[in-house]
Amino acid sequence: MNYSLIIVEITAVLIGLGVLMTDLWISPAARKGLGYAAAVAVGCLLAFATGSLAPQHGLGFRDSFVVDDLARFFKAFFLFGAIVVILMTVEFSSRIASGLSEFFALVIFALVGMLFAASANDLVLLFVSLELITVTFYILTSFQRNRLASLEAGVKYLILGAVASAFMVFGIALIFGSANSTNFRVIAAHQTELATSPVFLLGLLLVLAGLGFKIAAFPFQAWAPDVYQGSPAPATAFLAVGSKAAGFVLLIRLLTQAVPQITAEWSRLLVVMSAATIIYGSLCAIPQRNLKRLMGYSSIANAGYLLLGIVAMSRSGSTAILFYLGGYFFTVLAAFTAMSALAEHIETDEIAGLAGLGRRSPFLAATLTLSLVSLAGIPPMVGFFGKVLLLRSVFESAPGRPDLYLLLGIAVIGVVISLYYYFGVIRSIYWGGSTPNLAPIRTSLGTKVALGTCIAGMVFLGIAPNGYLRIAETAIGGIDSAAGRLKSPALKKVSAHEAH
Amino acid sequence: MVFFKYSLQDPKLHLPQAGYEAKVKKMDSQLNQYLPVLMLLLVTSGFAVSTLIISVAAGKLGRRTKTKDIPYECGMLPEGEGNSRMSVKFYLVALLFVLFDIEVVFMYPWAVTYKKLLETDATLALGGMLSFMFILLVGYVYALKKRAFDWKS
Numbered sequence: 001m002n003y004s005l006i007i008v009e010i011t012a013v014l015i016g017l018g019v020l021m022t023d024l025w026i027s028p029a030a031r032k033g034l035g036y037a038a039a040v041a042v043g044c045l046l047a048f049a050t051g052s053l054a055p056q057h058g059l060g061f062r063d064s065f066v067v068d069d070l071a072r073f074f075k076a077f078f079l080f081g082a083i084v085v086i087l088m089t090v091e092f093s094s095r096i097a098s099g100l101s102e103f104f105a106l107v108i109f110a111l112v113g114m115l116f117a118a119s120a121n122d123l124v125l126l127f128v129s130l131e132l133i134t135v136t137f138y139i140l141t142s143f144q145r146n147r148l149a150s151l152e153a154g155v156k157y158l159i160l161g162a163v164a165s166a167f168m169v170f171g172i173a174l175i176f177g178s179a180n181s182t183n184f185r186v187i188a189a190h191q192t193e194l195a196t197s198p199v200f201l202l203g204l205l206l207v208l209a210g211l212g213f214k215i216a217a218f219p220f221q222a223w224a225p226d227v228y229q230g231s232p233a234p235a236t237a238f239l240a241v242g243s244k245a246a247g248f249v250l251l252i253r254l255l256t257q258a259v260p261q262i263t264a265e266w267s268r269l270l271v272v273m274s275a276a277t278i279i280y281g282s283l284c285a286i287p288q289r290n291l292k293r294l295m296g297y298s299s300i301a302n303a304g305y306l307l308l309g310i311v312a313m314s315r316s317g318s319t320a321i322l323f324y325l326g327g328y329f330f331t332v333l334a335a336f337t338a339m340s341a342l343a344e345h346i347e348t349d350e351i352a353g354l355a356g357l358g359r360r361s362p363f364l365a366a367t368l369t370l371s372l373v374s375l376a377g378i379p380p381m382v383g384f385f386g387k388v389l390l391l392r393s394v395f396e397s398a399p400g401r402p403d404l405y406l407l408l409g410i411a412v413i414g415v416v417i418s419l420y421y422y423f424g425v426i427r428s429i430y431w432g433g434s435t436p437n438l439a440p441i442r443t444s445l446g447t448k449v450a451l452g453t454c455i456a457g458m459v460f461l462g463i464a465p466n467g468y469l470r471i472a473e474t475a476i477g478g479i480d481s482a483a484g485r486l487k488s489p490a491l492k493k494v495s496a497h498e499a500h
Numbered sequence: 501m502v503f504f505k506y507s508l509q510d511p512k513l514h515l516p517q518a519g520y521e522a523k524v525k526k527m528d529s530q531l532n533q534y535l536p537v538l539m540l541l542l543v544t545s546g547f548a549v550s551t552l553i554i555s556v557a558a559g560k561l562g563r564r565t566k567t568k569d570i571p572y573e574c575g576m577l578p579e580g581e582g583n584s585r586m587s588v589k590f591y592l593v594a595l596l597f598v599l600f601d602i603e604v605v606f607m608y609p610w611a612v613t614y615k616k617l618l619e620t621d622a623t624l625a626l627g628g629m630l631s632f633m634f635i636l637l638v639g640y641v642y643a644l645k646k647r648a649f650d651w652k653s
């Protein structure tokens with residue numbers, strides 16, 4: 001068995017355990033330094049994972065673990081996200097009463113789950129990696145344990161997450177019962193027979209429900225607003241970026257790689273799911289007064305847009321998902337970093353509390369505005385280009401499919417509605433009326449660097465998307481060819497065994 | 501519509517083809533065995549819902565006294581708050597017990613099948629358990645240093 005395949009994951013586990021152990025022997029004052037050290041360590045791991053020394057292609061552990069271009073793309077994505085979240089936590093540390101080092105360690109453990117999810121080629125690994133992510137997030141969301149809202153978020157996430165996990169594991173059991181295997185390759189090879197089996201289809205539907213919970217798609221979206229509102233800002237950011245992306249990489253693997261024929265037959269279901277998610281997220285965001293809650297509904301709507309790429313059932317659709325997730329990454333991280341920087345100076349999360357921010361801190365105001373403009377999909381920000389790619393991929397698949405044209409119409413209406421609620425926030429920032437407190441807000445150097453990177457990413461990907469688009473295309477291109485190219489020792493062993 | 505496809509040249513993927521469809525069919529017929537379970541589910545949920553409805557419909561509203569409204573506790577008078585607080589120590593003990601209990605639960609089947617595991621993949625057989633125990637050891641040191649075993653603190 002080729003153990004070098006999981007070297008990135010093993011290193012991430014060791015970093016997490018190292019953080020946990022180091023904390024026991026250092027003074028509480030040095031904990032911020034530990035956070036920077038953890039970020040540097042994950043940064044080194046990112047450099048290694050994207051370099052040529054890391055495993056490039058491979059299939060191991062009885063075919064349950066795959067390393068291909070798609071997996072490596074998402075591994076880099078998750079590692080980068082974890083670095084930003086750890087740095088954000090250092091900035092946020094004054095609001096975490098106890099257990100700062102544990103917060104870093106938990107972020108890294110969630111990262112391990114995401115790294116495994118990026119490579120999952122088996123329903124069992126899919127489930128275990130998702131559980132690792134979800135269980136760590138139960139703790140992360142309720143980390144500010146003397147804040148009632150944070151506890152509420154944790155409990156709601158726990159209960160709904162447990163229900164979703166139960167659905168998923170039941171679905172996996174049914175799939176295993178009918179397919180005699182949990183491996184994606186075996187399922188892919190037999191999908192024509194399996195498509196006629198009601199047990200298999202029911203199992204797949206239940207797994208889809210579990211994944212729908214992770215990405216906060218309708219009708220499994222109920223947890224998102226409360227959890228987004230109550231969780232500490234770094235946890236929310238990681239939830240929005242990492243957890244959602246993990247759900248989507250698994251959806252791409254399962255729907256377009258393992259069971260593409262059944263997905264094509266279920267196209268109508270996915271169309272309805274996508275449309276309902278967009279409408280629900282957009283309409284419910286309108287009356288929101290709380291910024292984090294608004295971001296929760298916006299995240300639901302964005303899950304709907306991302307589902308467009310799955311509905312398209314084409315290479316360009318999957319590429320568009322990867323591109324959109326990259327842009328969403330910078331946008332959401334910028335917004336949440338700005339929010340956690342503001343948290344010390346503005347007591348409330350209410351949108352009205354942002355009044356006067358334009359004068360108090362032009363930099364934070366500009367960051368928040370730019371990320372909202374990007375989320376609304378206005379050129380030249382990256383959100384515009386991502387939405388265009390997603391809509392175009394559906395449009396390409398649309399001829400002869402009236403339901404897809406309807407979906408396109410709904411998506412465009414959703415974008416128009418989103419203009420209204422995003423610009424409500426921007427209006428509050430710059431034209432929010434008089435405020436008693438006009439003291440300027442200072443931002444630390446770390447925050448400035450993080451925000452600067454995010455803004456540069458948003459603008460750069462919007463103006464010059466080609467380079468990144470090519471990376472996304474490579475990642476998707478590798479999805480089908482990798483399995484053919486691979487000759488894993490496990491496979492050889494099996495075939496040799498069967499030859500006897 | 502199908503655009504992602506695994507290579508079917510793989511020897512492993514072709515072999516189970518024989519009789520596969522029959523197996524799938526068999527599983528579907530097996531699903532019929534669960535019909536009694538479905539019926540039981542319907543009967544039990546129907547019973548629960550109908551008793552609730554009947555008690556509301558048939559019960560005489562308005563004849564309530566304070567004594568009637570107290571929770572039934574085997575004939576005893578209930579004392580204290582419903583949600584009284586417990587020391588966090590008890591939860592810690594429970595948590596640590598589960599942690600190390602699970603360790604043993606994993607180790608028994610591993611020890612029973614250890615010789616068989618050695619024949620297939622010796623590195624995985626020993627390395628898997630050692631890495632699992634290493635992670636648990638880290639947890640143990642963490643609990644020790646955080647004084648989770650110290651009852652008095």
